[in-house]
Amino acid sequence: MKNLVLAATMLLVGIAAMAQTRNLPKPNIQRKTLSVMETYKQRKSVREYSNKPLSDQDLSDLLWAAQGKNRPDGHLTAPTAMNKQEIRLYVFTAKGVSLYNPQAHSLTQVATGDHRDIVAGRQDFAKTAPVSLVMVADFDKFGAKNEHSQWMVGVDVGIVCQNINLFCSAAGLCTVPRGTMDQKAIQTLLKLNTNQIPVINNPVGYGK
Numbered sequence: 001m002k003n004l005v006l007a008a009t010m011l012l013v014g015i016a017a018m019a020q021t022r023n024l025p026k027p028n029i030q031r032k033t034l035s036v037m038e039t040y041k042q043r044k045s046v047r048e049y050s051n052k053p054l055s056d057q058d059l060s061d062l063l064w065a066a067q068g069k070n071r072p073d074g075h076l077t078a079p080t081a082m083n084k085q086e087i088r089l090y091v092f093t094a095k096g097v098s099l100y101n102p103q104a105h106s107l108t109q110v111a112t113g114d115h116r117d118i119v120a121g122r123q124d125f126a127k128t129a130p131v132s133l134v135m136v137a138d139f140d141k142f143g144a145k146n147e148h149s150q151w152m153v154g155v156d157v158g159i160v161c162q163n164i165n166l167f168c169s170a171a172g173l174c175t176v177p178r179g180t181m182d183q184k185a186i187q188t189l190l191k192l193n194t195n196q197i198p199v200i201n202n203p204v205g206y207g208k
C-alpha cells in the first residue's frame, strides 16, 4: 500500500512538472521580414505598445532569434564566450514568468501572476508591454567571475539583447533595451543567487 501511494505521488509530481513546461511552435525560418540593411535602418527604441498579447508564433520567433538553437550540435543564434551559453532568458507576461529553454525551444513556468511591475521599475511605460524579456547573467554557469569574465559575460548579454532589438526591427515589433528594473525583487522572485544577475531587459509588443 505504502509503495502504491509513493508511486501515485511520484506520478502526480511528474505530471505537474510536465504541465509547467510547454513547447513553443517551431520558429518560422521563412518568415517575411525586412532585409538586414533595412532592419538596421528601422531599428529604434520604442516606449509605447498596444496591450494586445504577442501571438505564440511571434513569441517563438522572437525567443529563437534571441538565443535559440540554430545547429544540430546545440550552438545558438547568439554566440557566447567559449560557447558557455550562460545567459538565462526569462519571459514575463500578465500570466506568469517562464524560463526559455533554447535546446528544447520550450518555456518552463517559474512563477504565476503578473510581475511585469518589477521589470518596469520606475519606468511605468514598460508595464504596458505584453511581454518583457529579462536577461540574467549566470556566472555559476560561466564558471568564473573575475574581471575578464565579467567583460565577456557583459558582451554575451549585449549580443542577446541586440538580437532582440534587431528581430523586433525586422519583424515590425516594438522594443527598447533597458537597464532599469528592480534587480533585487527579480532575484528574489526567480530564486537567483548572487552569481545570477539580471543585467538588461526588453519590453516587447506591437505598435500602438
Ligand SMILES: Cc1cc2nc3c(=O)[nH]c(=O)nc-3n(C[C@H](O)[C@H](O)[C@H](O)COP(=O)(O)O)c2cc1C
Pocket (backbone or CB within 6 Å): 043, 044, 045, 046, 047, 123, 176, 177, 178, 179, 180, 200
Ligand atoms: C545598455 C542600455 C541600457 C538602456 N537602459 C534604458 C533604460 O533603462 N530605460 C530606457 O528607457 N531606455 C534605455 N536604453 C535605451 C537608450 O536610451 C536608447 O537606446 C538611446 O536613447 C538611443 O536611442 P535609440 O535606441 O532609439 O537609437 C538603454 C540602452 C542601452 C544600450
